[in-house]
Amino acid sequence: MATMTYLQAISDGMREEMRRDERVFVMGEDIGAFGGAFKVTDGFLDEFGADRVMDTPLAESAIIGTACGAAYVGLRPICEMQFADFISCGFDQLVNVAGKMHYRQGLPTNITVRLPSGGGFSGGPFHSSNPEAWFMHAPGLKVVAPSTAEDAKGLLIAAVRDPNPVVFMEHKHLYRRVKGEVPAGTYETPLTARIAREGSDLTVIAYGAMVHTALEATADLDGASVEVLDLRSLVPLDEEAILASVRRTSKVLIVDEANQMCAAGAQVAAVIAEHAFEHLDGPVRRVATPDVPIAFSPPLEQALLPGVDRIKEAARELLDY
Amino acid sequence: MATMTYLQAISDGMREEMRRDERVFVMGEDIGAFGGAFKVTDGFLDEFGADRVMDTPLAESAIIGTACGAAYVGLRPICEMQFADFISCGFDQLVNVAGKMHYRQGLPTNITVRLPSGGGFSGGPFHSSNPEAWFMHAPGLKVVAPSTAEDAKGLLIAAVRDPNPVVFMEHKHLYRRVKGEVPAGTYETPLTARIAREGSDLTVIAYGAMVHTALEATADLDGASVEVLDLRSLVPLDEEAILASVRRTSKVLIVDEANQMCAAGAQVAAVIAEHAFEHLDGPVRRVATPDVPIAFSPPLEQALLPGVDRIKEAARELLDY
Amino acid sequence: MALETAGPLAGTDPAAHGPGHLTPGDRAGLLRSMLLMRSVEERAMNLYRQGKVPGSFYDGFGQEAVSVGAAWALAATDRLCILHRDLGAHLVRGVPPARILGQYMGRDGGITRGRDGNVHFGDHTRGCVGMVSMLPDMMLVATGMAMGFKLRHQDRVALTFFGDGSTSRGDFHEALNWASVQRLPVIFVLENNQYAYSTPLAAQFVVDPIARADAYGMPGVRVDGNDAEEVFEAVHAARERALVGAGPTLIEAVTMRMHGHAAHDDMKYVPPAQLEEWRAKDPIDRQAARVARDGVDVDALREEVRALVDAATQEALAMPMPDPATAHHGAFHDPADGEVVLADGGEAPWSGFAAAGGAG
Amino acid sequence: MALETAGPLAGTDPAAHGPGHLTPGDRAGLLRSMLLMRSVEERAMNLYRQGKVPGSFYDGFGQEAVSVGAAWALAATDRLCILHRDLGAHLVRGVPPARILGQYMGRDGGITRGRDGNVHFGDHTRGCVGMVSMLPDMMLVATGMAMGFKLRHQDRVALTFFGDGSTSRGDFHEALNWASVQRLPVIFVLENNQYAYSTPLAAQFVVDPIARADAYGMPGVRVDGNDAEEVFEAVHAARERALVGAGPTLIEAVTMRMHGHAAHDDMKYVPPAQLEEWRAKDPIDRQAARVARDGVDVDALREEVRALVDAATQEALAMPMPDPATAHHGAFHDPADGEVVLADGGEAPWSGFAAAGGAG
Numbered sequence A, B: 001m002a003t004m005t006y007l008q009a010i011s012d013g014m015r016e017e018m019r020r021d022e023r024v025f026v027m028g029e030d031i032g033a034f035g036g037a038f039k040v041t042d043g044f045l046d047e048f049g050a051d052r053v054m055d056t057p058l059a060e061s062a063i064i065g066t067a068c069g070a071a072y073v074g075l076r077p078i079c080e081m082q083f084a085d086f087i088s089c090g091f092d093q094l095v096n097v098a099g100k101m102h103y104r105q106g107l108p109t110n111i112t113v114r115l116p117s118g119g120g121f122s123g124g125p126f127h128s129s130n131p132e133a134w135f136m137h138a139p140g141l142k143v144v145a146p147s148t149a150e151d152a153k154g155l156l157i158a159a160v161r162d163p164n165p166v167v168f169m170e171h172k173h174l175y176r177r178v179k180g181e182v183p184a185g186t187y188e189t190p191l192t193a194r195i196a197r198e199g200s201d202l203t204v205i206a207y208g209a210m211v212h213t214a215l216e217a218t219a220d221l222d223g224a225s226v227e228v229l230d231l232r233s234l235v236p237l238d239e240e241a242i243l244a245s246v247r248r249t250s251k252v253l254i255v256d257e258a259n260q261m262c263a264a265g266a267q268v269a270a271v272i273a274e275h276a277f278e279h280l281d282g283p284v285r286r287v288a289t290p291d292v293p294i295a296f297s298p299p300l301e302q303a304l305l306p307g308v309d310r311i312k313e314a315a316r317e318l319l320d321y
Numbered sequence C, D: 001m002a003l004e005t006a007g008p009l010a011g012t013d014p015a016a017h018g019p020g021h022l023t024p025g026d027r028a029g030l031l032r033s034m035l036l037m038r039s040v041e042e043r044a045m046n047l048y049r050q051g052k053v054p055g056s057f058y059d060g061f062g063q064e065a066v067s068v069g070a071a072w073a074l075a076a077t078d079r080l081c082i083l084h085r086d087l088g089a090h091l092v093r094g095v096p097p098a099r100i101l102g103q104y105m106g107r108d109g110g111i112t113r114g115r116d117g118n119v120h121f122g123d124h125t126r127g128c129v130g131m132v133s134m135l136p137d138m139m140l141v142a143t144g145m146a147m148g149f150k151l152r153h154q155d156r157v158a159l160t161f162f163g164d165g166s167t168s169r170g171d172f173h174e175a176l177n178w179a180s181v182q183r184l185p186v187i188f189v190l191e192n193n194q195y196a197y198s199t200p201l202a203a204q205f206v207v208d209p210i211a212r213a214d215a216y217g218m219p220g221v222r223v224d225g226n227d228a229e230e231v232f233e234a235v236h237a238a239r240e241r242a243l244v245g246a247g248p249t250l251i252e253a254v255t256m257r258m259h260g261h262a263a264h265d266d267m268k269y270v271p272p273a274q275l276e277e278w279r280a281k282d283p284i285d286r287q288a289a290r291v292a293r294d295g296v297d298v299d300a301l302r303e304e305v306r307a308l309v310d311a312a313t314q315e316a317l318a319m320p321m322p323d324p325a326t327a328h329h330g331a332f333h334d335p336a337d338g339e340v341v342l343a344d345g346g347e348a349p350w351s352g353f354a355a356a357g358g359a360g
């Protein structure tokens, strides 16, 4: 096993799968000669050629819509949005064409849409967002959000092989900060939750970058034993794993980086309040980003994004409950 | 006070406000000579002329984007989407231009976006949706969803006068089915919840068409006293009214017509699970539409949309809890 | 704005224009498909009036030559996104009328098994993707199919239809521009039927959109949309062009929507004289005259089609409604059910394909 | 694809082209604004390298003539959406350099008070709407402002910029088409700087987009984007046209992005010869030569600008960071704070407006 960054793991997953399966190709803005805004496809043009590493016009609706068409004739496109935020411009094709085709017509849409998401480095209101909940609320789309290098590769490959449209949330702040052992070759990470740390006093549920923030915040919390559940997949949502953990610990804190209203965390809270009510020994707490755009200036941005301190405080309150 | 349908009340609200305020105008596809797909602007062209009753090209992004521009120079556009579903094509302008402008630049976007929404008459996957949760999850947008004729008029006027972008969810299934006394002249309905029926054993929380379904389902539930809370506004969400009702009844059922994942109902459930935990005497139950597109064929559609039977069953389970 | 067609409009003599690819058999086939389209839609409208078709009902009365003529020019290996005025293309591909009527009625035997309604269907076993309502989203899907063909060096084309109103939306532009930058084998058939719901052309554009073809660097061909053979020839030529790698073509078929936007629409906004004028150009009458001159018994053809649609109606009425217990199934495809992509099963009845073994 | 400008490219003698609206004072003013733009951006880049500008940093080095020349032609009552290569337009409107540098550094004294970054700002007290990142969304916003003017019968125009890459997106089309159908007083300035991030023109279009103007029924004017006076004259003419109700104009200013897409971009994808070629056409050098011939002491002007930017830098560095306790405020406008719409406070330094009292 090699050690690589989260970013390298995503590249590696795509590269391996493209070598294995000639139906797979990548498309997006500046992904060819330039290697992508974050260099995720660096070197791909040389290895796979311009046909399979397709620099597109600046047109997100077209990226998603033509990818759907290519999928219907048997290809497996991986679309890169330059930033997750720009998916707003391809929103219609994603929710209405890709999301609804199978239910309506029995025709699956085998596309993977990579969304470099998340804040933490002064990207401002248009380069920091976490739009996953929009897609959870759009039937027919799967949504995954890896937090580790190993899962980034495995979920990328699983997404490409899945016959359905999969929105792949890759958190920009993890790109080069997170490293880990990554198996060689191709493998699929299942679309289920993973226990990032076992514990018995409190469950913290998170995904993507917030898994790391949650782990850090609860590593040493006055000796409490805190379980951290990494959702990994948002659609399907691993309700069993969520409920099992809450049954064990009786207390739960949900952390997500998205704006709080109708976020993934709201769905998780609703599932728990409905199906684990009898096992709860305290309110279902949430830490998320307030309902404003992500501000640019560092002190403002830091005040908005869930950080170690807010998580610690909420966790302590629950432990003391 | 005149008796009018929900649809007439919306028309009446727009007409009165246009008479009072020359900055207000309506724009959309086929809203002029044709009077709109649902005839909400019938007669407007004659009364106000083509400048203020603007038939637009078939271009939703342009409808929202140009409305924003008109608002910045002091006008108060009301945009009609022919069906709520088509807002997917104007999504980017709505969430990124209208939603974020004030936070970023201190410049409010005084537009009202009317979305004829909801199912129940074989509209199929593209003419039945309830996309309000997408906009709840987009900071800077207000979202209202009247259930009565009186509120439809009052919330429409409140939306137009609000300096912020307001998404006005008008449920198509209520258009001609719901009638009520509507005050003459102009008035604003506050963006707060309303108790549709008082009760003490159970709270049912709903908005839009589901208020009526909830009232019907719980009108005579083995003698139980069921409170029905009509949210009316989703952003801002009247958390105080929600929590106050739950504190009184200790049991809560949330009904919404949207697909269940990350829906408005999920947010309401999360708020309750976090802030009324100590007052709950049972799980927070939800009845919503499963996560598939709204099917066309009547038996399928009826199986998907929350109906009286499903609500009754869930309410009974809670009462027996 | 000039609305008369720019191309050489022939009279009723097919030999007077076009390279004459069509045999008498093809000509009769075109007529038969148009008759079938009109007949199926008339029957569906009756069923709608009887309350057996839920929701709304849209048809393509008066526009039959566009979808029939265009689909006629395609091979079984080609791919289509068929729009809401274009039932004829489904019929040319071989979709059984009973399944179409079942579709309108929301029956389990309809193409989408009641999941979607009216003409929002595509038979993927016949190379067709079902349209979404959002117009003209399918232009990008067709462009993407063509992208797939190019990527795999396949000799195939994709074709899609869209209306005059749909030209105002961004996806129209993104599709034409993308297809031209990548030189894709795709054929865009703009069906100018004078209205978008109630909206006349002047509210959608200042210059007829065929003029945009130049600006995208592709040929723009304007044809009489009420002449199935002229439509066929234009699509045939565009297809030949696409197959040699010369890229996309924009075809404008000028026609008229002779019915309301949907069944509920009384079309008060259409001047009666305009309808009169177009009634005289009925595409079926025109083709029937040609075919009669070829010696075909058109009355017998009409009779055959009527019988076929009668039988299809009975078959469709016998189909059960879908099982409500399945309503929440099917948002996702289960890999265990095998790979599903568009298949070649569609019919390509043109004699040129029959002779060449279907490969055009 | 022809990339040389189509219009008559004059040498350095301003009298040789254009109707000569500009006085020597205007000419010097244009130069001063361009110098100011370059100087502020150079300073910001230094601050970026010092770690004082968070996020990324974008500039318009080499493109100064476009935004300065265009904004120069507008009245205080006109309205603008200014893009990320167009800092000069903000400076022409009178936005103080200190507030711009504060903006880059995320200070509380920046235009957006740290809410947004880099050139994503607009001073609404000077008639400007801050751009959003999604390109070219602002084309529709500008179109909407023009719609407002038309509705209220006001003698005003709206103007916006956008890049060559942005022409590929649907909103480009929706804006041009809408503006032409409604004949709106809006001016679209396409800033063709040869690249969209790393993407060359050939990946965005087959025919230069100026050719589309015809197809929308509006004039398309191609100018040398490195000549501030030529840009001024084109915008001036478009404005006159708009004010008499003749509708929108598409102007293409051909220029070159001389720096990377943003500070991190080393531009390996740009052939050195291309940069060389354009370096010789520097818009500031060109204008400086003209102004020098008018007898102006250009060195003194440069000195004045440098001092001004030095002082602005000090002022900006002294601005505090925003208060984190306010981070979650401001998603909504509180009506109690009064109505806020774009105001006329922007400067319109052109002598034509000065003479006519600001109304053009």
Ligand SMILES: Cc1ncc(C[n+]2csc(CCOP(=O)(O)OP(=O)(O)O)c2C)c(N)n1
Binding pocket: B029, B058, B060, B082, B086, B089, C085, C133, C134, C135, C136, C162, C163, C164, C165, C166, C167, C169, C191, C193, C195, C196, C197, C257
């Ligand atoms: C994006 C979008 N907006 C609105 C509608 C509602 N709508 C359905 S058909 C129609 C008119 C379409 O006109 P045109 O493109 O000319 O096609 P035609 O129906 O005339 O064939 C409209 C506005 C839609 N289907 N899609």
Ligand SMILES: Cc1ncc(C[n+]2csc(CCOP(=O)(O)OP(=O)(O)O)c2C)c(N)n1
Binding pocket: A029, A058, A060, A082, A086, A089, D085, D133, D134, D135, D136, D162, D163, D164, D165, D166, D167, D169, D191, D193, D195, D196, D197, D257
């Ligand atoms: C809708 C959208 N997609 C992607 C981006 C990311 N992006 C920022 S600038 C840029 C290139 C823009 O090129 P062009 O329009 O030519 O403007 P230029 O930067 O060259 O002035 C891209 C792709 C964006 N801002 N908006």
Ligand SMILES: [Mg+2]
Binding pocket: C163, C164, C165, C191, C192, C193, C194, C195, C196, C197
């Ligand atoms: Mg039409």
Ligand SMILES: [Mg+2]
Binding pocket: D163, D164, D165, D191, D192, D193, D194, D195, D196, D197
């Ligand atoms: Mg550019």
